[in-house]
Each structure stands twice: as C-alpha cells, then as structure tokens.
Amino acid sequence: MTSLNEYLVEKRAAVAAREARIESGSLGPVPLAAQVSVEGRSGVRRIRIRNHQVITDSPPDFAGYDLGPGSPELQLGILGSCLAHSYLIHAARLGVPLDAVDVAVSGRLDARAGRPGFEAVPVSPHDITYVVRVVSPASREAVARLEAEVDRFCPILNLLRSPQTVRGTLDHRAPEAPAQAA
Numbered sequence: 001m002t003s004l005n006e007y008l009v010e011k012r013a014a015v016a017a018r019e020a021r022i023e024s025g026s027l028g029p030v031p032l033a034a035q036v037s038v039e040g041r042s043g044v045r046r047i048r049i050r051n052h053q054v055i056t057d058s059p060p061d062f063a064g065y066d067l068g069p070g071s072p073e074l075q076l077g078i079l080g081s082c083l084a085h086s087y088l089i090h091a092a093r094l095g096v097p098l099d100a101v102d103v104a105v106s107g108r109l110d111a112r113a114g115r116p117g118f119e120a121v122p123v124s125p126h127d128i129t130y131v132v133r134v135v136s137p138a139s140r141e142a143v144a145r146l147e148a149e150v151d152r153f154c155p156i157l158n159l160l161r162s163p164q165t166v167r168g169t170l171d172h173r174a175p176e177a178p179a180q181a182a
Helices: 004-024 071-093 138-153 155-161
Strands: 036-037 045-049 053-055 100-108 126-137
Touching: 004 071, 004 126, 071 100, 071 126, 071 138, 071 155, 126 138, 138 155
Parallel strands: none
Antiparallel strands: 036 045, 045 053, 100 126
C-alpha cells in the first residue's frame, strides 16, 4: 500500500461486508470489556483490551513516572482516534477519496475543580474541541456529507455528547493472611 486511497479500497470492501452482516442479522451487539490493574511499584495503570495493552501514568508532579498518558489525555486521544477512523469508514462507504486525515483534540482539566471557590468547575475534562484536517480532491458537498455522517455515527463523539448511565460497584476484600510456617 502506498496511499490512503488504496487503503480505502480495502476499507470499502470490509465496510460493505460488515454492513451485509448487520442487514442479515448475523452481527448485532458486541460486548466490550477492559481490565485495568495497578502496578504496586510504580502506580502505573495497565489497561488490557482483547490481546492489547496500554500503559497510563501520571506526570512527575503527581507521583508518576510519565511512562504513558494520563486517563484524561488518553480520552482526548481516543476521541481523535475514533473521529479519524469514522472518517475512514464513511469515506470508504460514500466513495470519498482522501489523501490525508489528521485530528487535533484539546481540552482543559482544572486541578482546582470542586474545591472552595471552584465548585462549578467540572472535575472532568471540559471545553473539548477538535479540528479534523481532510485533504481530498472531493467536492465541498461530498466532504460536507462525509462530515455529517461522521457527526452522526462516531461512537465516542456521541458517547461524550450524550448523558450516560454508568453503574459501578466496589468489591472490598481484606488482604490474604500469609501462610503460617509449620
């Protein structure tokens, strides 16, 4: 492969096959899962998803070793990745040629959030903005249609825009006692 447009030919075939599976009823809800463990010697968080691992860490001023992005930074990267992938999917589906797609995402996280005088400041990343740069010989109308499809179908963009129900539980256990010597 030498160009993004050559990749889009493969993507178009994959998208068409996936859409056929959806239409036939053979592809429905897909369970998603992630497992996160904390390494005791460093506090680094290891995220395991399927056969993949991602390391998240904190900057040194937060007792981290800066071995990976923090969770809020990773969230912005996830949004950018999902937007870029959504542009690829819908460009393939709509037949819009792309020479390049780049996404820049930014936001704010205020350490003072929730403290006296800053009660109204969100504790979550906020003021999130993104810019998608698309290089394409397609018409403005075709690219506008592409943008509308991405806006409608990008899963993470829509997750962040819509209120969600998140349920959690805490499973508290006492440490296991060391084995007694006989």
